Amino acid sequence: MTIGGKKISLTTQIFVAMIIGSIAGLICGDIMKQVAFIGTIWLNCVKMIVVPMVFFTIITGITSQKNLSSLGRIAGHIIAYYVLTTLVATVIGLTVTEIIRPGEIANFTGLASKKVAAATSITMAKFFTDMFTTNIFVTFTKGNILQTLIVAVFFGIAIMKVANEENKEMLKKGFAAVSDMVFSLITMVMKASPIGIFFLMADSFAKYGASLFTSMAYLAGTYYLACIIHVILVYGGILWISNGINPFRFIKDSMELWIYTLTTCSSVASIPVNIKVAKEKFGVPERISSFTIPLGSQMNYDGSVILYGCVIVFISQVVGHSLDIPTMLKIVGMSAILSTGGGGIPGSGIVKLFIMVEAFGLPTEIVGIIAAFYHIFDMGTTTNNCLGDLAGTIFVSRMEDKEAA
Template sequence: MQNEKKSGFWGGLPLWKKIFIGMGLGVLVGTILGPDAEYLKPIGTLFVNAIKMLIVPLIFCSLVVGVTSMEDSAKMGRIGIKSIVIYLGTTAVAITIGLTLGNIFAPGAGLNMAITDAAAAGKEAPSLVNTLLNLIPKNPVNALAAGNVLQIIVFALGLGIALSLCGEKAKPAIALFDSLAEAMYKLTELVMKLAPYGVFGLMAWVSGKYGIEILLPLFKVIGVVYLGCVLHVLVVYTGIINFVARLNPVRYLKALLNPAAVAFTTTSSSGTLPATIKASREEMGVSKGVASFVLPLGATINMDGTALYQGVCALFIAQAFGIDLSTSDYLLIILTSTLASIGTAGVPGAGLIMLSLVLTTVGLPIEGLAIVAGIDRILDMARTSVNVCGDLMVSAVIGKSEKELDEAVYNKETPAA
């Protein structure tokens, strides 16, 4: 009888509570075990690998289904433009918040680090032409196999549009992709049941490896980034939900709990996509077509949290090396981070790649990356959560503007179908 009660308690908890219990236990066990917590990392690695297994087929099938479900091509173009404008607009706002907080709190002031010749030599940033050319996959199969998300998105959009234009002859193929998408959603549901255990393993490893001691010297940077992330969600996102979409922001905040918890621990917005789609459709009442189109797009080009992190870290590195930035440097950081977000994959560690591009563009020492890399995992947790919260916000705004959001479901007046 006692075992049944325990089983009932655990089974009755919502996923986000299970995840946070796993997270808390992981931190406790990791702190106790220290470096020996490395032995628990495979538990988390298995979960992350299972999530990665879902990414390519889920994005591909979801986008094809999302495009083909919009029989009105003008509507699809309208939704695409709206999504990109909102995503890039909030990214610019996010990095502005990061730069502002970096100036206020000055996390790198007083470190007095010296610039070496090696540090000053940065890699040349890829040209805009090459970036645009690389959007088109020479071989779609290779793009799928390599997990090149941007190329997969371009091919999926093209295939979806072509199927929509084919009319009756394309119906069997559309039905196939629809079935595959449903199968991926079900597989996602099964994988997500492992989340609390995977999170336990990941957090035990992180806390055991880094510990409190290594976080103390950089605690100010972590605090500023986390403060900025919280402000961006509570002020910018809920403000858009409330004043633009005219929806209850509290319902939005409740709906993002599960995806944000998964994003916080897996540090992958693409990997969190299954949970994001589920929350958008079942918790917020967004239609299948809008959710399947907007969210995979957002998982790739919406990098608000990453942009905010870059604003803080770029200033931290400048302050640490005693470099004064001009107004044009600030504008260049905002522009570079906003545009670079389009080509940054939603996977763990992608923020460091993006940060190196920003540092190179502004002329800051690349050596600064080595300082930030030590706490990148901790920062990645917060910035990925913000990215996912932004995806959900945009899906709700687009759904409301296109009259494809069931407000009865959003307000919990009736369960999602």
């Protein structure tokens, strides 16, 4: 888009669409609810590309490595990063809520509750078993991203181990060509982002109105403060030490990503934007980002575990029940395990929160109220998760530069 001969960046277009959409939702609520399907159509187009995008980007990310030892080194670095930041995220969520103590001043009068479906038990055996499919076509049809990722890893490694060099190169070029086509399709859909985001934001504000700012304000404010602290201290600290990147420069240069995640609330749908930002703003080669970012969309849930910690402490304060150190350590461990499990459960975010609260013997009724306003929190969880994927990718890229040097 150009105005007065000057090209307006897509980031600016999205930001403006988000603001205008919010205002339109507040002023013309009923009308915006009726045309909300336009935003849904755009989001469906994004989701349509998710499975092929994850499948081909992971394969090309693996086959673009020099060898399998290079892949193993990258995988080791990024997995260690994801595990460590997830543990720290839970501690931050618990600590911030303990200090602010929003549960002692919260008032739930007049807030509607929403019934949370009974949670399917998530065992360690079930979690690992569900990662591996018996039929890749069923996996693709159901859009199971975790299984798609595992299948793609198998395919990528298999290509790297093909003995015939001519066939190996042909397979590499073939998958790279299809990957280029997929990203070309993504570019087409992304150009319509301002339109889709306008209608999505308008619909959200039409549904919730001023409650997006007032209801659940104490808990939401505490949660977002914990997220900001995590982004600045943990992600920013890691990047400052390893790459010399100022935390506030990281936030500024990743604006295109977090504006997108705040409106779509989808880590997977944000993968192409994340890869683009990593390449254009931080110089990360696609051979790294096309592997680490899709992996992070299924492994890195820092925003989610911050919410688990905040909500558990919040509810304990509401009912006047204090948490001791051993219980908090148990919350940290369980959050880390549960955050990567249950990806196939419908509405898994709120269901996993229900499981966490129930596991520690706290009343689950408040989870029902949170569920009614979950969109407020989902904006933060998605944004934090994706910024974590980006920071980890930049960190690993730096590690690879040092290895090469």
